[in-house]
Amino acid sequence: MPQKSALFLAAMLLLASAGIDSTAQQLSQKLQFAVGKWQVMNNDGSLGGQVETNIVDGKLVGKVIKLRPGKPEGSICNLCSGDYKDKPMLGLTIMWDLKPSGDIWVDGIILDPDNGKQYKSKLWAVDKDHLSMRGYVGFSLFGRTSNWVRLP
Numbered sequence: 001m002p003q004k005s006a007l008f009l010a011a012m013l014l015l016a017s018a019g020i021d022s023t024a025q026q027l028s029q030k031l032q033f034a035v036g037k038w039q040v041m042n043n044d045g046s047l048g049g050q051v052e053t054n055i056v057d058g059k060l061v062g063k064v065i066k067l068r069p070g071k072p073e074g075s076i077c078n079l080c081s082g083d084y085k086d087k088p089m090l091g092l093t094i095m096w097d098l099k100p101s102g103d104i105w106v107d108g109i110i111l112d113p114d115n116g117k118q119y120k121s122k123l124w125a126v127d128k129d130h131l132s133m134r135g136y137v138g139f140s141l142f143g144r145t146s147n148w149v150r151l152p
Contacts, residue, residue, distance in 0.1 A: 031100045033125040034060055038148035040068075040133075050151065051094065060105045060123065062095035064113070079116030089113045095133075098123060110135045119143065 035055060040048030050066035067075060067090055075089045084092065098108030098121065110121035110133065119135035120143075126132055129150040136143025 031055070031060075031103075031105065033128060034098075034105055034123060034131060037065060037151040038062075038131065039151055041147040041149060043144060043146065048146065049089075051148070053095070058100070059096065060098035060100075060108065061093060062110075063091060063093045064089055066090075075113075077111075077113045077116060080111065080113065081116060084111065084113075084116075095121065 032055075034053055037050060037052045039050055042048050047069050049064050049068040049071070051062045052065045053060060053062040055061075067073065071089070073090070077084050077087050077089055077092060080087065092111075092113060094111040094113060096109055098105035101107075104122060104124040106122045108121045108123070109118050111118050112135070119137060120140075121133060121135050122140065123131055123133045126147070131148040131150075132145050133148055134140060134143050134145045
């Protein structure tokens with residue numbers, strides 16, 4: 001009798017883990033829209049830099065892959081603080097800790113390397129080739145949204 005109980009328990013655990021893997025995979029596929037290379041469009045219509053985003057340990061992160069037009073190639077983040085102080089802007093991680101929530105990414109941080117300030121952030125898809133990134137202080141109401149366009 002104990003062998004049947006152990007076998008039953010093992011079968012249940014296997015089914016449960018398959019369900020968890022399936023849920024995680026569905027969640028991952030659902031939020032994959034945010035992974036890619038993006039051209040940042042500033043609110044005034046000018047081009048910002050380019051950012052590459054990836055999911056690392058279940059969180060969305062982004063790094064600068066091209067500086068905005070007119071920014072010298074060797075620019076450093078001299079207004080940043082902590083670990084980001086005086087780091088090259090090219091290759092700098094500027095977005096981290098975004099967590100999935102339904103169909104969007106929330107509760108992250110975004111760094112503006114031009115002024116060195118960090119803001120709370122959230123990101124959502126407008127369509128498969130356009131994202132909206134909102135950086136804010138305190139509440140989402142007090143912030144700014146930029147548009148990101150997928151690069152080929």
